[in-house]
Amino acid sequence: MEEIFKNPDLESVREVLDNYASRPFVVQITGDCSVNYQGRAKSKLDAGQRFVIIKQDNALLVHGPENYQPKNWQPETDEFSFRMDSGQLVLVSRRFNPKEVVEIRFESVELVYVTRLVDDRELVVRGHEVDIHEAIEGSPEIVEEDLCIVEREKETDAGFIDVFARDSDDNLVVIEVKRNPDHNSVLQLSRYIDEIEKEFPSREIRGILVAPKISDNVVNYLEKRDLEFIKIDMEDVIPSYEKFSQTQSSLGQFGSDYRTED
Amino acid sequence: MEEIFKNPDLESVREVLDNYASRPFVVQITGDCSVNYQGRAKSKLDAGQRFVIIKQDNALLVHGPENYQPKNWQPETDEFSFRMDSGQLVLVSRRFNPKEVVEIRFESVELVYVTRLVDDRELVVRGHEVDIHEAIEGSPEIVEEDLCIVEREKETDAGFIDVFARDSDDNLVVIEVKRNPDHNSVLQLSRYIDEIEKEFPSREIRGILVAPKISDNVVNYLEKRDLEFIKIDMEDVIPSYEKFSQTQSSLGQFGSDYRTED
DNA sequence: GTCTAGAGGTTGATG
DNA sequence: CATCAACGTCTAGAC
Numbered sequence: 001m002e003e004i005f006k007n008p009d010l011e012s013v014r015e016v017l018d019n020y021a022s023r024p025f026v027v028q029i030t031g032d033c034s035v036n037y038q039g040r041a042k043s044k045l046d047a048g049q050r051f052v053i054i055k056q057d058n059a060l061l062v063h064g065p066e067n068y069q070p071k072n073w074q075p076e077t078d079e080f081s082f083r084m085d086s087g088q089l090v091l092v093s094r095r096f097n098p099k100e101v102v103e104i105r106f107e108s109v110e111l112v113y114v115t116r117l118v119d120d121r122e123l124v125v126r127g128h129e130v131d132i133h134e135a136i137e138g139s140p141e142i143v144e145e146d147l148c149i150v151e152r153e154k155e156t157d158a159g160f161i162d163v164f165a166r167d168s169d170d171n172l173v174v175i176e177v178k179r180n181p182d183h184n185s186v187l188q189l190s191r192y193i194d195e196i197e198k199e200f201p202s203r204e205i206r207g208i209l210v211a212p213k214i215s216d217n218v219v220n221y222l223e224k225r226d227l228e229f230i231k232i233d234m235e236d237v238i239p240s241y242e243k244f245s246q247t248q249s250s251l252g253q254f255g256s257d258y259r260t261e262d
Numbered sequence: 263m264e265e266i267f268k269n270p271d272l273e274s275v276r277e278v279l280d281n282y283a284s285r286p287f288v289v290q291i292t293g294d295c296s297v298n299y300q301g302r303a304k305s306k307l308d309a310g311q312r313f314v315i316i317k318q319d320n321a322l323l324v325h326g327p328e329n330y331q332p333k334n335w336q337p338e339t340d341e342f343s344f345r346m347d348s349g350q351l352v353l354v355s356r357r358f359n360p361k362e363v364v365e366i367r368f369e370s371v372e373l374v375y376v377t378r379l380v381d382d383r384e385l386v387v388r389g390h391e392v393d394i395h396e397a398i399e400g401s402p403e404i405v406e407e408d409l410c411i412v413e414r415e416k417e418t419d420a421g422f423i424d425v426f427a428r429d430s431d432d433n434l435v436v437i438e439v440k441r442n443p444d445h446n447s448v449l450q451l452s453r454y455i456d457e458i459e460k461e462f463p464s465r466e467i468r469g470i471l472v473a474p475k476i477s478d479n480v481v482n483y484l485e486k487r488d489l490e491f492i493k494i495d496m497e498d499v500i501p502s503y504e505k506f507s508q509t510q511s512s513l514g515q516f517g518s519d520y521r522t523e524d
Numbered sequence: 525g526t527c528t529a530g531a532g533g534t535t536g537a538t539g
Numbered sequence: 540c541a542t543c544a545a546c547g548t549c550t551a552g553a554c
Contacts, residue, residue: 002372004266026313026327030377040441040547041389042500048381051288057328065288065379066319068337069534072385075330075549097525100547110264113375115292117327119310123334127303129530157483159445160529179302179531182543187449215541238304302532331549337534359540362532391545421543441545444528477527 002115010089013109017054017082017091024056025116031109035062035072039100045071047107052091054080056117060093060102074102126238132177132210135237136163142237143175143210143230156195159188164196171204172196181211186221193227212237264377272351275371279316279344279353286318287378293371297324297334301362307333309369314353316342318379322355322364336364388500394439394472397499398425404499405437405472405492418457421450426458433466434458443473448483455489474499 005016013029020027029052035045045062050071053061060074077093084090089106133152140147146168154164163175174196176189186209193207207227209218212234222229267278275291282289291314297307307324312333315323322336339355346352351368395414402409408430416426425437436458438451448471455469469489471480474496484491 004268004373006266024327030379037547041387043385043387043547045385046383048383049379050381051379053325055325055328059328059330061325061330063315063317063323064381065286066317066321066381068321068323068335073330073547098547110377111266111375113373115372117292117311117313119312119326119328121308121310123305123307125303125305125532127532157486158449180533184446184449184543187453188446191445191449217542299532305532329550335532360532387547389547442548479527 002113004114005112006110008109008112010087010106010109011084013089013106013112014082014084016112016114017080020114021054021080021082022058025114026056027054028052028111028113029106029109030111030113031106033062033104033106035105036103037072037101039095040098043072047105049110052104062102062104072102072104074100127179127234129177129179132179132212132232132237133162135232136175136177136210140165142232143208144173147173156192156199158191158195161192161196167206169204171206172200174205174207176207176209178209178211181209181214181218183218183221185209185211186218186225186227189227190225264375266376267374268372270371270374272349272368272371273346275368275374276344276346276351278374278376279342282376283316283342283344284320287376288318289316290314290373290375291368291371292373292375293368295324295366295368297367298365299334299363301357302360305334309367311372314366324364324366334364334366336362389496391439391441394441394474394494394499395424397494398437398439398472401498402427404494405470406435409435418454418461420453420457423454423458429468431466433468434462436467436469438469438471440471440473443471443476443480445480445483447471447473448480448487448489451489452487 005012017027032047032049034047037043050062050064058077060077061070062072064071074093074095076095078096079094081092091104093102136143137149137152140149144167148166149163150166151164154161161174162177165173165175167173174189174192176185176192178185189207189209193205196205208230209222209227210230210232212232214229219229267274279289294309294311295314296309299305312324312326320339322339323332324334326333336355336357338357340358341356343354353366355364398405399411399414402411406429410428411425412428413426416423423436424439427435427437429435436451436454438447438454440447451469451471455467458467470492471484471489472492472494474494476491481491
């Protein structure tokens with residue numbers, strides 16, 4: 001279930017694209033091309049060797065020989081067109097929302113590779129911010145003893161408060177959770193507190209930033225505003241690290257050999 | 263300057279990787295693999311058909327048959343290792359800062375494709391936030407008539423003010439430019455105004471958020487704080503669209519046929 | 525569909 | 540090497 005064309009002429013590449021691009025095949029084209037994009041911004045890329053990938057859901061990627069990121073792309077193409085123009089193969093990918101166009105002009109093609117891939121497994125990721133939210137909701141004591149969770153994702157005019165709680169002295173507690181806290185996290189917390197003060201004018205309100213790490217500057221910034229910081233251990237947060245590991249044979253080893261924490 | 267191996271046995275894939283992976287070649291492997299990642303977070307991906315790309319700068323991508331995004335990746339690999347284990351080919355990519363590991367286990371390989379790509383052209387993008395700054399500096403009237411630019415990137419304790427200006431009534435104007443404004447943009451503007459009020463206690467100060475679009479919630483949030491919003495037309499902003507177009511033959515057509523704005 | 529907040533965000537500039 | 544802001548950010552979830 002795969003086809004390879006070495007040094008094809010451009011017209012036959014066009015035929016391959018017509019045949020396969022809008023069906024569930026991955027089509028890869030390696031060749032010399034220029035790329036133009038217009039949509040939310042505009043970009044142009046003069047001729048050079050790249051590989052272009054059309055995925056089975058019509059995602060389009062233009063990758064150069066270096067870098068993690070594609071040079072140009074289309075997360076999802078609504079409409080392809082392929083034509084010859086002045087001896088070049090022109091591929092146009094259109095998207096309707098937002099309205100964006102990527103035009104690729106091939107001057108030559110070294111290789112076309114068509115295949116169909118089957119992959120129904122989902123990627124499982126742990127360690128997101130939401131994992132911290134859930135850990136706090138399940139075990140509020142990892143932030144503070146006798147903390148009582150009132151609401152998660154409480155809406156205010158300034159946005160959503162991650163965790164809204166009451167402490168043992170019946171003060172209101174606004175908790176902002178961040179994996180990578182910065183300056184803005186403090187501002188955000190600060191604004192939430194302003195909103196809560198408006199909503200509960202007679203109550204004492206505390207603000208806590210919860211994060212696995214923090215820089216001194218951000219701590220200073222917090223202290224200036226009488227806000228608190230609680231460091232959380234990600235090992236406490238990822239609720240089933242061991243279980244997670246055991247679900248796959250290689251991961252036990254992965255967990256020990258490749259351990260990155262100290 | 264390219265090599266293709268169809269349905270190679272895993273041991274010979276390992277040899278290819280040993281030969282090419284750490285040299286300036288793009289190595290692509292299509293096959294059935296599982297992937298584990300550990301670093302800032304953890305992820306696991308059970309066996310399925312994907313293609314793995316090792317770029318010339320040792321960037322690593324694992325792409326499934328769908329989606330713009332890679333399933334797993336390593337922007338830059340500091341250290342590769344390739345070994346056979348229990349009849350599987352194990353590729354380990356390590357990065358030192360941050361400390362992260364991607365492990366790929368191939369159960370079978372359909373295709374290996376090795377090539378060297380030459381691409382020294384730079385991608386040129388227009389329409390970034392800085393282009394809006396420049397447009398305002400060059401033509402302040404696109405924000406407001408008789409606006410007088412005082413300073414760009416004016417430094418304050420709260421950060422850099424995009425554009426600092428004076429209006430026709432000699433009020434001070436703080437302009438924050440965003441392509442995609444949100445709540446935080448308003449907070450930022452707000453904070454700059456606080457700083458300017460400290461610096462010029464006797465002056466009237468206006469705050470304007472300039473953006474090509476905005477949501478109602480953010481407008482409300484602005485209005486509550488007596489701040490203003492000016493919508494900017496990106497067509498007015500990209501300063502040399504025609505010139506930009508003419509730098510490449512196909513782009514004139516690109517500009518008319520593929521025009522995305524109304 | 526729009527809006528909002530997070531991401532293994534990534535990347536580039538700056539001190 | 541850390542900090543900070545922008546990104547054609549993308550993506551997922553809620554409304």
